[in-house]
Amino acid sequence: EVQLVESGGGLVKPGGSLRLSCAGSGFSFSSYTMNWVRQAPGKGLEWVSSISSSSTYIYYTDSVKGRFTISRDNAQNSLYLQMNSLRAEDTAVYYCARVRGGGSYDAFDIWGQGTMVTVSS
Amino acid sequence: DIVMTQSPDSLPVSLGERATINCKSSQSVLHSSNNKNYLAWYQQKPGQPPKLLIYWASTRESGVPDRFSGSGSGTDFTLTISSLQAEDVAVYYCQQYFSTPHTFGQGTKLDIK
Numbered sequence: 217e218v219q220l221v222e223s224g225g226g227l228v229k230p231g232g233s234l235r236l237s238c239a240g241s242g243f244s245f246s247s248y249t250m251n252w253v254r255q256a257p258g259k260g261l262e263w264v265s266s267i268s269s270s271s272t273y274i275y276y277t278d279s280v281k282g283r284f285t286i287s288r289d290n291a292q293n294s295l296y297l298q299m300n301s302l303r304a305e306d307t308a309v310y311y312c313a314r315v316r317g318g319g320s321y322d323a324f325d326i327w328g329q330g331t332m333v334t335v336s337s
Numbered sequence: 338d339i340v341m342t343q344s345p346d347s348l349p350v351s352l353g354e355r356a357t358i359n360c361k362s363s364q365s366v367l368h369s370s371n372n373k374n375y376l377a378w379y380q381q382k383p384g385q386p387p388k389l390l391i392y393w394a395s396t397r398e399s400g401v402p403d404r405f406s407g408s409g410s411g412t413d414f415t416l417t418i419s420s421l422q423a424e425d426v427a428v429y430y431c432q433q434y435f436s437t438p439h440t441f442g443q444g445t446k447l448d449i450k
Contacts, residue, residue: 260430277438323434324389327386327388
């Protein structure tokens with residue numbers, strides 16, 4: 217079964233750090249561009265970051281540039297999001313999502329169940 | 338950044354009736370090199386992750402019922418559910434993947450009238 221499973225969420229104080237992980241299984245993880253998408257409580261979807269299959273191309277939304285770092289370990293079939301200098305507005309469910317077809321510009325066909333990040337004092 | 342605007346925000350529809358959701362992008366998402374519209378539709382039910390319904394504006398994802406269809410080109414797109422079923426109650430999002438940031442619309446909440 218093709219699957220993505222996120223972990224690493226939790227409660228953190230403003231200014232703190234957290235590292236999210238996403239484990240892929242059931243597909244050739246190293247062949248796919250991967251993304252992080254977040255959803256604040258009761259709000260819509262917000263794309264956060266993407267990383268190409270070999271980590272050559274990395275992109276971020278402006279609000280997280282300089283604070284978040286996306287990375288991957290294809291040998292471990294894992295995607296990561298290092299989040300530093302966290303703010304209350306980063307509170308959200310964070311989903312990892314696979315880009316379909318092996319390209320970099322395509323729809324997101326597989327999503328994890330999400331991990332909740334709460335930034336509060 | 339490309340801004341995606343959906344209408345309406347909320348849509349009550351009777352069971353068996355047609356539901357139509359619109360999505361407008363602030364600039365064209367039609368790529369001239371391959372004549373493809375870089376536009377997807379997702380369905381999200383409460384407590385669940387989004388599910389891909391439609392990609393390239395009109396291609397149905399495998400396993401998606403054929404009552405779901407997508408149309409449009411350039412900057413104006415539509416998701417149509419031909420005959421609403423109870424299990425279609427959800428929030429629907431459009432997304433452009435033409436350029437980063439890969440922006441989503443604000444969502445349309447579809448429920449039963």
